[in-house]
Amino acid sequence: MERGGRMFKKLIVTSLAILLTVPAIVLSQAVPVSANSVYASEGDVLARYQAVAEKFAPDIHQEVRQKGTSKPGYLNFTYGYDISADFITNVNYDGDWKANNNWDRLGDFRTTLQSYVYYDVKETETHYFISYWNYYARDDSDIHQDRHENDMEGMFLLVRKGAENLGFGQPVFASLKQHGTYYQYHIQGVSSGFTNGNDNFDGTITMRDGTHPEVFASSNGNVLEISTTRFGHNLSPWSPNKGFGGIKYQVGSTAAIPDRTTVMNAYNAGTYTPVSYQAVPLTPLWDRRTEYGDPYLFDSFGVFNGGDGMDDSANAPWGSGYKDHDSPTGQVFFDPANLVDYMLNNLGTYSYTYVKRDGMGNDLPGVYLYEHPNRQGRMLHTTQNIGDLRNSLVGNDSITSVSIIGSQYNATLYADLSFQGAGQAFAEGLTNISNGPMDDKATSVMVN
Numbered sequence: 001m002e003r004g005g006r007m008f009k010k011l012i013v014t015s016l017a018i019l020l021t022v023p024a025i026v027l028s029q030a031v032p033v034s035a036n037s038v039y040a041s042e043g044d045v046l047a048r049y050q051a052v053a054e055k056f057a058p059d060i061h062q063e064v065r066q067k068g069t070s071k072p073g074y075l076n077f078t079y080g081y082d083i084s085a086d087f088i089t090n091v092n093y094d095g096d097w098k099a100n101n102n103w104d105r106l107g108d109f110r111t112t113l114q115s116y117v118y119y120d121v122k123e124t125e126t127h128y129f130i131s132y133w134n135y136y137a138r139d140d141s142d143i144h145q146d147r148h149e150n151d152m153e154g155m156f157l158l159v160r161k162g163a164e165n166l167g168f169g170q171p172v173f174a175s176l177k178q179h180g181t182y183y184q185y186h187i188q189g190v191s192s193g194f195t196n197g198n199d200n201f202d203g204t205i206t207m208r209d210g211t212h213p214e215v216f217a218s219s220n221g222n223v224l225e226i227s228t229t230r231f232g233h234n235l236s237p238w239s240p241n242k243g244f245g246g247i248k249y250q251v252g253s254t255a256a257i258p259d260r261t262t263v264m265n266a267y268n269a270g271t272y273t274p275v276s277y278q279a280v281p282l283t284p285l286w287d288r289r290t291e292y293g294d295p296y297l298f299d300s301f302g303v304f305n306g307g308d309g310m311d312d313s314a315n316a317p318w319g320s321g322y323k324d325h326d327s328p329t330g331q332v333f334f335d336p337a338n339l340v341d342y343m344l345n346n347l348g349t350y351s352y353t354y355v356k357r358d359g360m361g362n363d364l365p366g367v368y369l370y371e372h373p374n375r376q377g378r379m380l381h382t383t384q385n386i387g388d389l390r391n392s393l394v395g396n397d398s399i400t401s402v403s404i405i406g407s408q409y410n411a412t413l414y415a416d417l418s419f420q421g422a423g424q425a426f427a428e429g430l431t432n433i434s435n436g437p438m439d440d441k442a443t444s445v446m447v448n
Contacts, residue, residue, distance in 0.1 A: 030404065030429030039365045039406060040358035046281075048359045049121040052128055053279045055168045056157050057117065057251035058213040060134065061238050061272050062086060064246035064263060065219035071244050073225055079142035083267070084110035086219045086233070087258055088117060088134045088249060088277065091150075091297065097288060098295040102137040103149040103308040114255040115277035118152075118285070120317065122336050125351035128169060129336035131156040133282065133317055139232045139309070140220040146232075147220075148313035149306030153177055153233045154320070156332055157213060158340055165211055167359070173340065174205045174213055178234040180323035182332075184343055185237060197344040198325065205237040212251070214238040219246070245270045252276035285316060290391055301391055302330060334378045334393060335371075354379035365406030367447050369394045369413075373401045373432045383409065387418040387444045399442045403430045413442035420444070 064083040084106055091097070093113055094105045118133040132155055139151035158173040172192040174185045185205040186192065194201075206214045216238045221231050245267040247258055255278040266273040288297045292305070299305040299312040302319020306312050315321075318330040322339070331339045337352045353375045356364040364381065371377030371394055380394035390396040404411060407428050415421035415438065424438040433439050 030402075030427050030431045038360075038362050040356070040360075040362040042364060044358035044362075045356050045364050048357070049123075050279070050281070051359070052121055052159070052168060053119040053130055053132075053281075054251055055165065056130055056159060056171060056211050056213070057119070057279050058132055058155065058157075058215050059208050059238070060088070060117070060215055060217050060247075060249040060277075061243065062088065062217045062247040062249055063219040063243035064267050065221065065244075066264065066267070069267070073227065075222065075225055076142040081140060081220055082106070082110065082138075083246070083260060083263055084113060085136060085138035085140050086217075086246065087113045088115055088136060088217075089113045090116040090280070091135050091285060093137065096295075097291075097297050099150055099297045099305040100294060100307045103306070106137045111260065112257060114257055115249060115275055116255055116280050117249070117251070117277050118282045119279050120282045120333060123355055123357060124337050125353050125355055126161055126349055127337070127351070128159040128161065129156060129340070130159065131317060131332055131336070132279075134217060134233065134235075136233055138220065139314065141222040141232075141309075143222045143224075145310060146222050147309035148311075149308040150304040150314035151233055152304070152314055152316060153179075153217070153235055154317060154332075155213070155215065155235055156336060158336075168211075171207065171211065171213070173344070175343070176205075176215060176235040176237070177320070178236070179232055180321050182322055182343070183236070193346050193348055194344045195346045197342060199343045203237060216242050218243070241270075246272055247275050248272035249275050249277045251279050254278065282317065286318070289316070289318065334395075338377070352376050356381055363405050365409065366404075367409055367411045367426075367445065368403040368405065369399045369442075369445065370401040370403065371395065371398050373434050375401055375403050375430065382445065383447055385419070385444075385446050389443050389445065396443055397440050400434055400439055401430065401432045402426045404428045410448050412446045412448075413438050414444045414446070415441045417443050419446050 064086040065081045066083045067080045070077050094109055120131045122129040134153050136151040139148050141147040155176045157171055159169045160172045161169045164170040171187050172190055175182045183202040184199055185203055188204050188206045208214055216236050218234045247263055254276045256276040258275050262273050292298050302316045303312050304314040317333040321329045327342055366381050366383040369380045378394045380392055410427045412423045412425045414423045
């Protein structure tokens with residue numbers, strides 16, 4: 001529910017729970033949802049999200065930098081910059097999931113770096129929220145305090161569902177990230193009606209064929225060179241003749257390997273040579289989110305394990321903050337609908353209810369756990385038992401409504417890990433548990 005455009009977690013609602021004399025379990029009566037005899041399969045939903053991500057994937061004009069080159073604004077010509085550190089690739093480019101060897105091993109794999117961009121899709125009843133994330137093995141600088149192992153910079157695109165673009169909808173807003181700061185952009189030629197909210201619009205972004213945002217990614221460089229935009233792979237809107245040259249990445253079916261000689265020739269000519277990248281889901285990284293320390297991917301939740309330069313200084317999307325603004329860490333990943341609501345005003349027809357649907361609009365059956373009443377806030381969908389909801393999509397001790405789609409499913413929330421402690425059972429339909437015995441107390445869920 002909302003008041004003044006903001007959602008409040010605590011609502012006084014009539015409890016739907018019916019207390020029965022079943023040990024440690026409260027059985028809840030659900031409000032039936034609209035009947036839907038046709039359901040989506042998980043494969044169909046994933047295929048839809050892949051298609052959505054590819055349909056709106058950005059064109060990335062990636063600037064590069066190499067030791068010994070001289071360009072206006074460069075302050076150091078002798079430091080060992082390597083153009084390979086400006087190539088977007090996958091986190092496990094070297095064949096392992098150990099993140100604190102990615103700086104050193106780059107030299108061994110510089111001629112085999114395939115091109116990938118990670119994506120994540122969240123869906124509400126009215127919009128797609130698509131985030132794209134570029135990974136680099138090094139955020140390099142000739143200043144020690146300004147460099148670190150691993151780097152992930154991103155953007156997200158808001159797409160209004162509709163018949164436009166062969167039924168994929170219409171892009172209406174874009175936000176680009178520059179080291180913790182998000183910048184907001186109108187879509188060229190699109191009248192969204194959006195106005196400034198808690199942040200201001202910073203300009204307009206162009207779209208190739210009306211669907212692919214055209215962005216510029218800066219090369220490596222130190223903070224003193226920020227006036228030349230050469231600072232740690234920052235993203236900004238593309239404009240002709242921007243930057244010093246390098247690669248023009250475009251989404252395709254092939255994760256191509258940039259040819260270093262061709263890239264250097266383009267750089268020397270001030271142009272961008274075309275290279276195809278594959279859009280791949282963030283899922284393999286998210287699945288490893290609690291693997292900490294050596295020899296693993298992360299040092300802590302949302303922070304990559306890195307040892308060169310400043311230790312552990314790169315963030316995954318769920319550890320990404322919104323600098324200088326009162327917004328929860330990782331909101332772009334967990335709850336982008338409310339992030340947009342924070343940024344902008346006059347959103348028009350705009351839902352905060354996350355769903356999972358295929359291209360025909362059919363719901364994916366299963367158990368949906370929501371942060372707020374009436375299917376609002378962060379959401380986790382599952383068809384399996386989860387013995388630990390900490391560091392999950394919905395979070396620990398934060399569930400306030402449960403929606404079950406499909407009569408074949410029911411679920412029990414438990415207050416403690418591994419299905420221990422007090423419990424509350426749920427059947428098909430929507431159940432609000434505000435002020436009930438399990439409100440903001442669930443730490444595990446069993447699905448039957």
